[in-house]
Amino acid sequence: MAALDVNGIRCSYNGKPILDNLSLSVAENEIMCLLGASGCGKTTLLKAVAGLLPVTRGEIHIHGRQMNGAGVAVVPEERNIGMIFQDYALFPHLNVASNVAFGLQSKERNKARIKARVAEALELVNLAELGERYPHQLSGGQQQRVAIARALICQPGLMLLDEPFSNIDTQVRMRLIGEIRSLLKGQGISAIFVTHSKEEAFAFSDQLALFRAGHIEQVGRPQALYQHPQSRFVADFLGQANYVPATVLDSRTLMTAMGPITSQAALNAGLGTHGQLLLRPRQIQLSLTEQGNGRVLEQQFLGAYTRCLVDCQGLQLEVSINEPLPAVSQVSVSVVPHALTFFPDSQQGQRAVA
Incomplete structure (x- = not known):
């Protein structure tokens, strides 16, 4: 009962x-x-x-x-x-x-x-x-x-x-x-x-x-x-969200400007579907490297974490890291392995597939 x-x-x-x-x-x-x-x-x-x-x-x-x-x-x-x-x-x-x-x-x-x-x-x-x-x-x-x-x-x-x-x-x-x-x-x-x-x-x-x-x-x-x-409404209400344009390559892989990103769970979207990949600031990781695909534009120390704004292949991403990086750093941007949340363009602002 x-x-x-x-x-x-x-x-x-x-x-x-x-x-x-x-x-x-x-x-x-x-x-x-x-x-x-x-x-x-x-x-x-x-x-x-x-x-x-x-x-x-x-x-x-x-x-x-x-x-x-x-x-x-x-x-x-x-x-x-x-x-x-x-x-x-x-x-x-x-x-x-x-x-x-x-x-x-x-x-x-x-x-x-x-x-x-x-x-x-x-x-x-x-x-x-x-x-x-x-x-x-x-x-x-x-x-x-x-x-x-x-x-x-x-x-x-x-x-x-x-x-x-x-x-x-x-x-x-x-x-x-x-x-x-x-x-x-x-x-x-x-x-x-x-x-x-x-x-x-x-x-x-x-x-x-x-x-x-x-x-x-x-x-x-x-x-x-x-x-x-x-839905996008839920995603935005509950916290900072990055939306990365993406296309479905297969049942677990999305192609983005950052390169292919693999999901730990199957994507319920057909091959070639265009949409937006949701990435929370903690789902993105940075590592210092001179040949990196990203550049730190600004940083803000907030005590428990540091907020970074990163440019990656023309995308501006909000990233949360534990320790500040050297100013204007070149970094490698990658995605923490997880079950991806993907919003097809035909359903944008409505329902997600994952």
């Missing part, structure tokens, strides 16, 4: 469809990220799952239980979900312990049990000593942990997170992402996570659904979407 099944739903604002015939499934103990630009429908789907937005067509099932349709309309408080918002939504007049206890108090009357559950929740998020503090006395990361504890205390079957890290300092964000991911995994809680940041999506999710104008362009493991995008 899936933690969440969304089947062909339709949601509208002021009569205008935002989501139309959208389907998505989230497995047990899986973190699904909804990634896309502002206004593409990510938060609309989250609200529909939470029961905060009417669904005019299609059905939503949470752990096999139908939430809407055919005379069924389960209210948000009965869906057994936890929600974490971008602005944390903490009560400023309540201390940390009281904020965490707030959702449980309507379900549990025994004060001793509430106190014990609050202590357990604060221990989980490493805030055991801060129960008496107020939100304004906490850092942004600590406030987010309070919001997590408040959502966890009711033991939800599904967690919904709406851009929860956008207000966190960059230095703290990746550490907090790792902590919350481990926490959800350790508790066996499935989650849907909305963001417009691909870095957050890569770090936090098991599965990634890339949204575009109300529909899902591609869904799968983050690494698979990055390395094998099914």
Whole structure:
């Protein structure tokens, strides 16, 4: 049984469809990220799952239980979900312990049990000593942990997170992402996570659904979407991309201005097909040589790597290398062996073959 099944739903604002015939499934103990630009429908789907937005067509099932349709309309408080918002939504007049206890108090009357559950929740998020503090006395990361504890205390079957890290300092964000991911995994809680940041999506999710104008362009493991995008839109959204004109020589070989390039997997394109070969900056390697087929035009040191702009047989390529090269270097340009992603010209901007 899936933690969440969304089947062909339709949601509208002021009569205008935002989501139309959208389907998505989230497995047990899986973190699904909804990634896309502002206004593409990510938060609309989250609200529909939470029961905060009417669904005019299609059905939503949470752990096999139908939430809407055919005379069924389960209210948000009965869906057994936890929600974490971008602005944390903490009560400023309540201390940390009281904020965490707030959702449980309507379900549990025994004060001793509430106190014990609050202590357990604060221990989980490493805030055991801060129960008496107020939100304004906490850092942004600590406030987010309070919001997590408040959502966890009711033991939800599904967690919904709406851009929860956008207000966190960059230095703290990746550490907090790792902590919350481990926490959800350790508790066996499935989650849907909305963001417009691909870095957050890569770090936090098991599965990634890339949204575009109300529909899902591609869904799968983050690494698979990055390395094998099914469209130019997916390729460009997820990172820097080089497109090299190419022609299919045989089932595994493309001819380019750089010479023949062999794929580690068969190309699903006919002999002589013209198109564009996708190469990520890390899929190109450089080596210093006076007789090389490329020339370094500029370099930019970015800490973890150096960005290079290289001219190779009239092609300008973005390449990522570990260490800077001598200025205006002559280099040999080659491609790291991998399963190539090729976009036929007849399908440019649409689907890839690999």
